[in-house]
Amino acid sequence: MSTVLLTGFEPFAGDDANPSWDAVSLVEVSGAELVTQLLPCVFDESIAVLRQAVVAHRPDLVIAVGLAGGRDVITPERVAINLNDARIPDNSGRSPVDEPIVDGGPAAYFTGLPIKAGVAAMRAAGVPAAVSHTAGTFVCNHVFYGLMHLIATERPGMRGGFVHVPYSAEMTAAAGASRPSLPVETIAAGLAVFVETCLKTSDDLRVSAGTLH
Amino acid sequence: MSTVLLTGFEPFAGDDANPSWDAVSLVEVSGAELVTQLLPCVFDESIAVLRQAVVAHRPDLVIAVGLAGGRDVITPERVAINLNDARIPDNSGRSPVDEPIVDGGPAAYFTGLPIKAGVAAMRAAGVPAAVSHTAGTFVCNHVFYGLMHLIATERPGMRGGFVHVPYSAEMTAAAGASRPSLPVETIAAGLAVFVETCLKTSDDLRVSAGTLH
Amino acid sequence: MSTVLLTGFEPFAGDDANPSWDAVSLVEVSGAELVTQLLPCVFDESIAVLRQAVVAHRPDLVIAVGLAGGRDVITPERVAINLNDARIPDNSGRSPVDEPIVDGGPAAYFTGLPIKAGVAAMRAAGVPAAVSHTAGTFVCNHVFYGLMHLIATERPGMRGGFVHVPYSAEMTAAAGASRPSLPVETIAAGLAVFVETCLKTSDDLRVSAGTLH
Amino acid sequence: MSTVLLTGFEPFAGDDANPSWDAVSLVEVSGAELVTQLLPCVFDESIAVLRQAVVAHRPDLVIAVGLAGGRDVITPERVAINLNDARIPDNSGRSPVDEPIVDGGPAAYFTGLPIKAGVAAMRAAGVPAAVSHTAGTFVCNHVFYGLMHLIATERPGMRGGFVHVPYSAEMTAAAGASRPSLPVETIAAGLAVFVETCLKTSDDLRVSAGTLH
Numbered sequence: 019m020s021t022v023l024l025t026g027f028e029p030f031a032g033d034d035a036n037p038s039w040d041a042v043s044l045v046e047v048s049g050a051e052l053v054t055q056l057l058p059c060v061f062d063e064s065i066a067v068l069r070q071a072v073v074a075h076r077p078d079l080v081i082a083v084g085l086a087g088g089r090d091v092i093t094p095e096r097v098a099i100n101l102n103d104a105r106i107p108d109n110s111g112r113s114p115v116d117e118p119i120v121d122g123g124p125a126a127y128f129t130g131l132p133i134k135a136g137v138a139a140m141r142a143a144g145v146p147a148a149v150s151h152t153a154g155t156f157v158c159n160h161v162f163y164g165l166m167h168l169i170a171t172e173r174p175g176m177r178g179g180f181v182h183v184p185y186s187a188e189m190t191a192a193a194g195a196s197r198p199s200l201p202v203e204t205i206a207a208g209l210a211v212f213v214e215t216c217l218k219t220s221d222d223l224r225v226s227a228g229t230l231h
Numbered sequence: 232m233s234t235v236l237l238t239g240f241e242p243f244a245g246d247d248a249n250p251s252w253d254a255v256s257l258v259e260v261s262g263a264e265l266v267t268q269l270l271p272c273v274f275d276e277s278i279a280v281l282r283q284a285v286v287a288h289r290p291d292l293v294i295a296v297g298l299a300g301g302r303d304v305i306t307p308e309r310v311a312i313n314l315n316d317a318r319i320p321d322n323s324g325r326s327p328v329d330e331p332i333v334d335g336g337p338a339a340y341f342t343g344l345p346i347k348a349g350v351a352a353m354r355a356a357g358v359p360a361a362v363s364h365t366a367g368t369f370v371c372n373h374v375f376y377g378l379m380h381l382i383a384t385e386r387p388g389m390r391g392g393f394v395h396v397p398y399s400a401e402m403t404a405a406a407g408a409s410r411p412s413l414p415v416e417t418i419a420a421g422l423a424v425f426v427e428t429c430l431k432t433s434d435d436l437r438v439s440a441g442t443l444h
Numbered sequence: 445m446s447t448v449l450l451t452g453f454e455p456f457a458g459d460d461a462n463p464s465w466d467a468v469s470l471v472e473v474s475g476a477e478l479v480t481q482l483l484p485c486v487f488d489e490s491i492a493v494l495r496q497a498v499v500a501h502r503p504d505l506v507i508a509v510g511l512a513g514g515r516d517v518i519t520p521e522r523v524a525i526n527l528n529d530a531r532i533p534d535n536s537g538r539s540p541v542d543e544p545i546v547d548g549g550p551a552a553y554f555t556g557l558p559i560k561a562g563v564a565a566m567r568a569a570g571v572p573a574a575v576s577h578t579a580g581t582f583v584c585n586h587v588f589y590g591l592m593h594l595i596a597t598e599r600p601g602m603r604g605g606f607v608h609v610p611y612s613a614e615m616t617a618a619a620g621a622s623r624p625s626l627p628v629e630t631i632a633a634g635l636a637v638f639v640e641t642c643l644k645t646s647d648d649l650r651v652s653a654g655t656l657h
Numbered sequence: 658m659s660t661v662l663l664t665g666f667e668p669f670a671g672d673d674a675n676p677s678w679d680a681v682s683l684v685e686v687s688g689a690e691l692v693t694q695l696l697p698c699v700f701d702e703s704i705a706v707l708r709q710a711v712v713a714h715r716p717d718l719v720i721a722v723g724l725a726g727g728r729d730v731i732t733p734e735r736v737a738i739n740l741n742d743a744r745i746p747d748n749s750g751r752s753p754v755d756e757p758i759v760d761g762g763p764a765a766y767f768t769g770l771p772i773k774a775g776v777a778a779m780r781a782a783g784v785p786a787a788v789s790h791t792a793g794t795f796v797c798n799h800v801f802y803g804l805m806h807l808i809a810t811e812r813p814g815m816r817g818g819f820v821h822v823p824y825s826a827e828m829t830a831a832a833g834a835s836r837p838s839l840p841v842e843t844i845a846a847g848l849a850v851f852v853e854t855c856l857k858t859s860d861d862l863r864v865s866a867g868t869l870h
Contacts, residue, residue: 031869086870090411091403099736099765099790103867115865126738126765141404148409151738152791155867182870187417190304191354196361198303198411204400226754228742228794230670231725231821244656299657310525312552312577316654328652339525339552364525365578368654395657439541441529441581443457444512444608516837517829567830574835613843616730617780622787624729624837630826 020050022213023077025068027084027157030059030109037186037202038083044206047213053077059109059157061102065164072168072176079177079216081131082165083209084158086150086182090198092140092208093150094133095180096227098163099126103155119163127166131179132215132222139215145208146200149227153180181212233263235426236290238281240297240370243272243322250399250415251296257419260426266290272322272370274315278377285381285389292390292429294344295378296422297371299363299395303411305353305421306363307346308393309440311376312339316368332376340379344392345428345435352428358421359413362440366393394425446476448639449503451494453510453583456485456535463612463628464509470632473639479503485535485583487528491590498594498602505603505642507557508591509635510584512576512608516624518566518634519576520559521606522653524589525552529581545589553592557605558641558648565641571634572626575653579606607638659689661852662716664707666723666796669698669748676825676841677722683845686852692716698748698796700741704803711807711815718816718855720770721804722848723797725789725821729837731779731847732789733772734819735866737802738765742794758802766805770818771854771861778854784847785839788866792819820851 026039042054055071057064072080086093100123104113133149140147153159162180169176183205190199200208239252255267268284270277285293299306313336317326346362353360366372375393382389396418403412413421452465468480481497483490498506512519526549530539559575566573579585588606595602609631616625626634665678681693694710696703711719725732739762743752772788779786792798801819808815822844829838839847 084870089870090409097738097740097765101736101767103865105865105867105869113865115863115867116861124764125767126736126763128740128764141407144401144404144414146400146403146408146410146412148407151794152868152870154870155790156869158870187359187413188357190359191357194354194361195359196303197359199359199413200400201357201414201417204414204417222755224754226742226744226752228744228754229791230744230795231723231728231791231793231797297657302657310527310552312523314523314554316652318652318654318656326652328650328654329648337551338554339523339550341527341551364581365655365657367657368577369656371657435542437541439529439531439539441531441541442578443531443582444510444515444578444580444584516835567833570827570830570840572826572829572834572836572838574833613785613839614783616785617783620780620787621785622729623785625785626826626838627783627840627843630840630843 020078020217021053021075022047022050023053023055023071023075023080025055025057025082027057027059031106035189036085037189037205038085038183040186040202041183041205041209042083044202045210047210050217057161061108061112061114061157061160064157064161068161068165069168080165081213082161082180084182087185089182089184091146091148092205093148093182094136095129095153095162095182096133096149096151097126097128098153098159098166100124100163101155102160108157119160120167123167127163129179130169130177132219134223134225134227135219136212136215138223139211140208143211145204147208150182151229233291233430234266234288235260235263236266236268236284236288236293238268238270238295240270240272244319248402249298250402250418251298251396253399253415254396254418254422255296257415258423260423263430270374274321274325274327274370274373277370277374281374281378282381293378294426295374295393297395300398302395302397304359304361305418306361306395307349308342308366308375308395309346309362309364310339310341311366311372311379313337313376314368315373321370332373333380336380340376342392343382343390345432347436347438347440348432349425349428351436352424353421356424358417360421363395364442446504446643447479447501448473448476449479449481449497449501449506451481451483451508453483453485457532461615462511463615463631464511464609466612466628467609467631467635468509470628471636473636476643483587487534487538487540487583487586490583490587494587494591495594506591507639508587508606510608513611515608515610517572517574518631519574519608520562521555521579521588521608522559522575522577523552523554524579524585524592526550526589527581528586534583545586546593549593553589555605556595556603558645560649560651560653561645562638562641564649565637566634569637571630573634576608577655659717659856660692660714661686661689662692662694662710662714662719664694664696664721666696666698670745674828675724676828676844677724677822679825679841680822680844680848681722683841684849686849689856696800700747700751700753700796700799703796703800707800707804708807719804720852721800721819723821726824728821728823730785730787731844732787732821733775734768734792734801734821735772735788735790736765736767737792737798737805739763739802740794741799747796758799759806762806766802768818769808769816771858773862773864773866774858775851775854777862778850779847782850784843786847789821790868
């Protein structure tokens with residue numbers, strides 16, 4: 019039976035909750051052993067915690083999940099770039115600007131997951147989703163790049179990638195905000211479908227998920 | 232026991248579904264008799280069907296619900312204006328431009344519902360919501376104005392208003408779209424809370440729900 | 445020769461500038477005498493200053509202009525509602541909630557201007573524009589309603605209305621923001637076209653400018 | 658004196674104009690020889706035309722400009738990825754899906770331009786601008802990647818990068834659309850400032866221009 023490691027982030031930017039962790043905590047998958055890990059929203063330390071979880075659990079599949087506040091739908095990420103550029107401080111107070119994540123590492127890694135098949139499966143399950151081509155330059159992209167670099171340099175048999183999720187409906191309601199959101203339960207359902215699709219799909223769909231810009 | 236009439240619309244603009252009706256069909260309220268009615272997305276005929284339902288069921292409270300595709304949250308409407316101005320044809324093919332809904336009627340009616348209390352209650356229940364100050368100039372505003380005019384001229388003891396809902400997550404997923412949405416079940420839960428708040432609230436909250444523009 | 449009164453607002457909400465006044469200050473029209481007036485962003489006082497300018501200059505046409513930060517294009521307003529509901533304090537610190545602008549006044553006034561013809565003329569001149577159906581519930585709607593009430597009750601021969609403008613490109617650049625904006629000069633050019641269209645148009649175009657919600 | 662090559666694209670996706678070329682055609686810079694080149698909105702052929710212009714003019718600096726319809730401000734791009742994924746056909750009817758731009762090329766190239774200094778200079782000149790971290794997966798990203806690959810493999814002394822521009826106000830007005838836009842003249846003024854900043858800046862500013870996602 020495959021082992022799956024799902025990670026979510028702690029709250030940041032003054033929020034009380036982070037829907038990535040709230041949803042990851044609710045995910046249930048059949049036919050695989052699921053391990054979850056909370057990551058700190060801190061440069062470097064987040065990758066270190068992820069690495070420890072990989073060493074401890076030896077997962078076949080790792081999916082890191084983070085919040086993309088303002089997005090409308092669940093967005094599996096296509097590409098991680100070798101860049102830290104923090105618009106706000108991380109949870110330790112650090113704000114790296116224009117630093118590589120890995121000195122001498124490649125400029126980018128593409129995801130190792132069948133993201134188009136995963137988006138199609140989430141949509142078929144009634145959960146809005148779309149492929150994204152930028153994970154930003156903060157801790158989410160940082161962890162995504164760190165994960166792909168770990169796979170490329172140390173764990174060639176492991177598969178991994180990153181998924182961004184919208185604000186939760188619950189946080190949005192509590193904040194009295196008018197912004198796109200989905201209930202935590204819907205996000206969790208989408209993540210479960212995504213995990214199961216990754217487990218049973220080796221080659222991604224050849225359908226367009228491109229963007230004009 | 233109070234009787235509540237909840238209406239939703241049939242699909243329009245080429246859609247296969249209308250989340251207003253999908254959600255209304257799922258609403259359950261305690262402590263009141265609930266009657267639901269599907270309205271055609273047609274000028275005049277929609278008001279006629281609403282009126283027949285009012286005559287048949289003699290409700291104490293009428294809440295008409297419609298789709299506001301593109302909005303992030305559930306939005307009780309504050310004001311109906313005496314204007315038809317159709318950007319697209321209604322489901323009968325008619326596109327009235329700059330016509331009053333009621334000849335000689337007042338320019339506008341304010342809602343008869345405690346919309347601020349209703350928004351607060353939906354938020355407390357984890358459902359994103361906000362007050363809106365425009366119901367547009369299509370069939371939704373038309374029905375809202377027609378309902379308020381009916382109350383003003385013929386049914387002084389009845390209370391009524393209008394609520395716009397976002398796209399459903401299910402429609403959005405099926406369309407492969409990236410746009411704000413909420414699951415039908417979440418919308419229905421929000422509407423149930425709204426109905427119950429209206430039933431037990433006579434004076435609205437005095438908190439700001441204003442917009443700068 | 446006709447006399448035209450154009451008003452703009454002082455800065456509010458912590459801004460250093462208000463593009464409504466910046467643009468009004470640049471407007472030039474041919475074939476009419478143009479008077480401009482700065483309005484305070486204060487409930488009641490704004491209407492008082494507008495009234496004084498009307499008394500002093502006896503204009504044939506009054507167009508009040510205000511900022512609608514976040515809108516993409518110039519938006520002549522269709523309807524003013526009899527409601528103050530301040531989300532933020534005005535420049536005197538007052539935040540009225542759910543108060544009528546005029547006790548016993550009608551729920552709403554429709555604009556007295558040919559806004560569809562004005563939008564068409566701005567577009568023909570290369571300036572993006574669209575009709576709006578809500579002027580909000582803050583000082584802009586307040587002044588718009590006050591102006592229409594003045595016309596209805598005291599100045600039947602005068603014509604008047606309201607136009608919202610986007611953020612200026614200059615303010616947006618200075619703020620380092622990513623938000624829709626137009627250069628002050630473009631806004632002024634649009635307003636000049638709008639004024640000239642109002643001067644020469646008595647009956648508005650019968651084309652749809654409606655919204656679905 | 659330095660030679661600068663500025664490119665813009667032909668219209669695509671059914672548009673009558675492309676503000677990238679409209680603006681590039683208006684750019685004037687002092688202290689450098691400026692050459693402009695129209696590129697076809699066609700995979701591969703666009704890179705071939707760009708290469709020919711580089712061979713013919715031997716520029717010191719190449720800035721390719723493209724349309725990012727829907728963006729609010731001018732956005733110099735930070736990173737090009739080695740991926741074609743066409744959501745719509747290019748102007749020759751081809752829609753490559755999940756193909757590398759250069760077989761065996763690096764996953765991404767970072768821009769060779771001081772984009773943060775360029776954004777700061779545009780803002781100081783009153784033109785709204787911001788750094789972008791995704792150029793999409795269509796012909797814009799394709800040309801950007803092709804340019805950076807040409808520099809990396811054949812023209813080490815040449816500098817180059819890509820700038821996305823919003824819809825023009827003129828196109829937006831003609832389309833009767835409500836969407837973010839800037840006048841062609843404003844876009845051209847911004848591009849001129851950007852070119853001049855690149856000419857006089859070797860090391861980019863160390864300020865954050867990051868995004869959370």
